[in-house]
Amino acid sequence: MTGKATIIGTGSYLPRHILTNQELEKIVDTSDDWINTRTGIKTRRIAGAGEETSIMASQAAYKAMEMAGVTALELDMIIVGTITPEMVMPSCACLVQKEIGAENAFAFDVSAACSGFVYALEIADRYLKNAPDMKILVIGAETLSARVDWQDRNTCVLFGDGAGACVVTGSKAEDGLLASQLYSDGRLWQLLSLDAVPRRYCPVVDYGTVPERNSFCDGSAFNMVGKDVFKYAVREMGDAVENLLNREGITVNDINLMIPHQANIRILKSLAERVNLSFKKVYTTIQKYGNSSAASLPIALDEANREGRLQKGNLLLFSVFGGGFTWGVVLWRW
Ligand code: UT7
Secondary structure (H helix, E strand, O other): OOOOEEEEEEEEEOOOEEEEHHHHHOOOOOOHHHHHHHHOOOEEEEOOOOOOHHHHHHHHHHHHHHHHOOOHHHOOEEEEEOOOOOOOOOOHHHHHHHHHOOOOOEEEEEOOHHHHHHHHHHHHHHHHHHOOOOOEEEEEEEEHHHOOOOOOHHHHOOEOEEEEEEEEEEOOOOOEEEEEEEEEOHHHHHHEEEOOOOOOOOOOOOOOOOOOOOHHHOOOOEEEOHHHHHHHHHHHHHHHHHHHHHHHOOOHHHOOEEEEOOOOHHHHHHHHHHOOOOHHHEOOOHHHHOEOHHHHHHHHHHHHHHOOOOOOOOEEEEEEEEOOOEEEEEEEEO
16 A cells, blocks of 8 residues: 555635625624624635535645636546535536546545535545555535524524635655544534535525525524533543644654544634644635635635645644544644
């Protein structure tokens, strides 16, 4: 067995409609100050017509493929991390395959909530160990606005939509996935759940209006015990980071940048403090995009990449936590 995953192209897509905290003040009893202080979120993106999960995923994929210099026909596999596909069947990944014309690929979704992209990346890495020439599209894409109860101030202020993608292939050098560890604990499922039956085109909201609870999605909104999720997220991601670094003989000072799941700026600050990582080394997009579940990490990765924050040889940490519970950490040489 040889080979490990390396990323040769990144891309992302954000819906055009920006929903501000001030607009949310008009639909629930909240304030810009509360949202900003408790979460760090100022705006989030809301998908509209033509911005279904698979379409956003495909747009992110086109950008990643362009950067990678890989055509759709060269793709061997497509994995989409999502909890908000248009339909249960076919998978979002199959719709992406159709949309981009990746006729030679096989495609499937991974349901691991906010950890979906990292789970998908890990699966890609396992394939590449046996078949390093494979070209794999790994995507995180979500349309959470469709599943949010827009009357519930505890959750509706937190989430946003979007997609991020990577083209991954076998590394021929030192770069790529160095180590990873994934976790789940289904016993804690009731602390964060979503019992929606996905409906195609469910998410559509009109531009220029504040979202209203979508009639297709009644009874399908998030259930969340926020304080507990917060506590577990910091503790489990912190332990996961420390265990992986110890196992690999790497100190936190060796890390150039942590790109975490973006759920709450206070979670990220607490996590950084817990593992003794300077917050300057934590990449954040939460202010602009809120929590876009599986999409948040690949969107952040693409932005960091395109801003030139990722230098060849940099040591990166990907850290995620979400419903299930699921969580995980990946050590990556850029
Ligand atoms: O990707 C994983 C998914 N989810 C998460 O990671 C979420 C993790 N949890 C969190 O981020 C935080 O727990 C929240 C941001 C959800 C909540 O922050 P908190 O500091 O834990 O607040 P809280 O739930 O303890 O609520 C404090 C108060 C409550 O009022 P009372 O009972 O003290 O009178 C809430 O009713 O804030 C109230 N509140 C709000 N007030 C204004 C809750 N939501 C809002 C709101 N605007 N949007």
